[in-house]
Amino acid sequence: MQPDSQFLELDVTNVAHGGVFIARHEGRVVFVSDAIPGERVRARVRRQKSSFWEADTVEVLSASEHRRDHVWASASVDRDPAERAGGAEFGHIALAHQRSLKETVVTEALSRFAGIDLPVTVSAVPGDDAANGLGWRTRVSLQVDDAGRVGPYAAGSHTVIEVPDLPLAHADIAAQIPRSGVPAGTASIDILRTSGGETRVSLRAQQRRRGRAPVAAADAPTIVETVGGREFRLAENGFWQVHHGAAQVLTEAVQNAVNRGLFDPAAGNLDLYGGVGLLAAALGDRFGAGTRITSVEASERATTHAGENLAEWVGARAQTGRVDQFLDELLATAGGAARDRIAAGTVVLDPPRAGAGKRVVEQLVELAPAQLIYVACDPVALARDLGQLTAAGYTLTGVTGHDLFPHTHHVEAVASLVRTDLA
Numbered sequence: 001m002q003p004d005s006q007f008l009e010l011d012v013t014n015v016a017h018g019g020v021f022i023a024r025h026e027g028r029v030v031f032v033s034d035a036i037p038g039e040r041v042r043a044r045v046r047r048q049k050s051s052f053w054e055a056d057t058v059e060v061l062s063a064s065e066h067r068r069d070h071v072w073a074s075a076s077v078d079r080d081p082a083e084r085a086g087g088a089e090f091g092h093i094a095l096a097h098q099r100s101l102k103e104t105v106v107t108e109a110l111s112r113f114a115g116i117d118l119p120v121t122v123s124a125v126p127g128d129d130a131a132n133g134l135g136w137r138t139r140v141s142l143q144v145d146d147a148g149r150v151g152p153y154a155a156g157s158h159t160v161i162e163v164p165d166l167p168l169a170h171a172d173i174a175a176q177i178p179r180s181g182v183p184a185g186t187a188s189i190d191i192l193r194t195s196g197g198e199t200r201v202s203l204r205a206q207q208r209r210r211g212r213a214p215v216a217a218a219d220a221p222t223i224v225e226t227v228g229g230r231e232f233r234l235a236e237n238g239f240w241q242v243h244h245g246a247a248q249v250l251t252e253a254v255q256n257a258v259n260r261g262l263f264d265p266a267a268g269n270l271d272l273y274g275g276v277g278l279l280a281a282a283l284g285d286r287f288g289a290g291t292r293i294t295s296v297e298a299s300e301r302a303t304t305h306a307g308e309n310l311a312e313w314v315g316a317r318a319q320t321g322r323v324d325q326f327l328d329e330l331l332a333t334a335g336g337a338a339r340d341r342i343a344a345g346t347v348v349l350d351p352p353r354a355g356a357g358k359r360v361v362e363q364l365v366e367l368a369p370a371q372l373i374y375v376a377c378d379p380v381a382l383a384r385d386l387g388q389l390t391a392a393g394y395t396l397t398g399v400t401g402h403d404l405f406p407h408t409h410h411v412e413a414v415a416s417l418v419r420t421d422l423a
Ligand SMILES: C[S@@+](CC[C@H](N)C(=O)[O-])C[C@H]1O[C@@H](n2cnc3c(N)ncnc32)[C@H](O)[C@@H]1O
Pocket: 213, 239, 240, 241, 273, 274, 275, 276, 277, 278, 279, 296, 297, 298, 299, 302, 321, 322, 323, 324, 350, 351, 352
């Protein structure tokens, strides 16, 4: 029996992490795409693993009240699964219900991977409900195949799907999709629109690995992004939040997540995985020009910009380095007074999708700062790190969820932790 020739009728019971939904067939878990909990669907099996199968909905037999026409016809369940554009896995679900499913994913991750029972609310970015969650992407990467076709990959494969539109992106971005004449050797095309309304198109010879931040070449042009009237300079191919409202939302979320009574502007405060200094600036804005804070970031180009972006805060500095190496050095060299300053400090960390990980969490526990604000784009990685932190002397005091990626399964969370002896 070929897996792709097998059709199943499935009762969909829950949402899983990663944009798929849970059903069972003869006791085995089936992760099925393009469904909604409560629905009965006909699905085609795509992959059989020993412990679970993967399948794609091909027909909705009993539709959820939350089902809508897909916001992107190129990703609709009416198309063959191999022809559905990827990147909008929740586009067939009413926007408010998408958020409730994301709440389930974050809440269940905390329970399963951290043993923490804390219902999390996921909030919309202001303006998104009125726009039905469309037009928010300021950055899009399109792939180019050997035949010169340009578009996103199909969901779950590396087949390029040509698309007439990009409804999740700002209209200026879709207008820049090259329809022909892409130079030979181009593997992908990055299109961005700055907050000032400038669009930039760059061609890449090599594909970027999914989920990886781009490496900012030393000679990439500099662009300017504005957040609440403040300008940030960065490399055109450097990391920046994708949703046009995300930088402002995260600025406020981090400011609100800080326990003010425990914040000491003179302490050894840190902004880990700092990029071009967005979240260090958030603390500087909230706690004043004298706030001491060191922003640590692996990309030298980003750190150079962070130095410029944070220039108005006399106590702020930006350092290039891997977070684990920076913390190792701190642990090896910081004397009593410096260790005391760290122990009185606030650490903001905003790691890539994989999370901070075991080693960095161990280093933080050893340094024992008074509070941690953890910004996460992957709820499972966050939950694993929170489990380790709460078992080693920190108390979780709150988690907020933010729908920075409408119509996709992605969700951002901001967690506040206080050293347990101070909680
Ligand atoms: C999710 S981004 C956050 C950037 C910044 N906080 C912001 O909101 O704009 C993660 C950043 O971590 C950097 N990074 C990834 N791995 C790192 C590591 N091991 N050490 C230091 N920085 C790292 C990336 O270059 C990227 O700029």
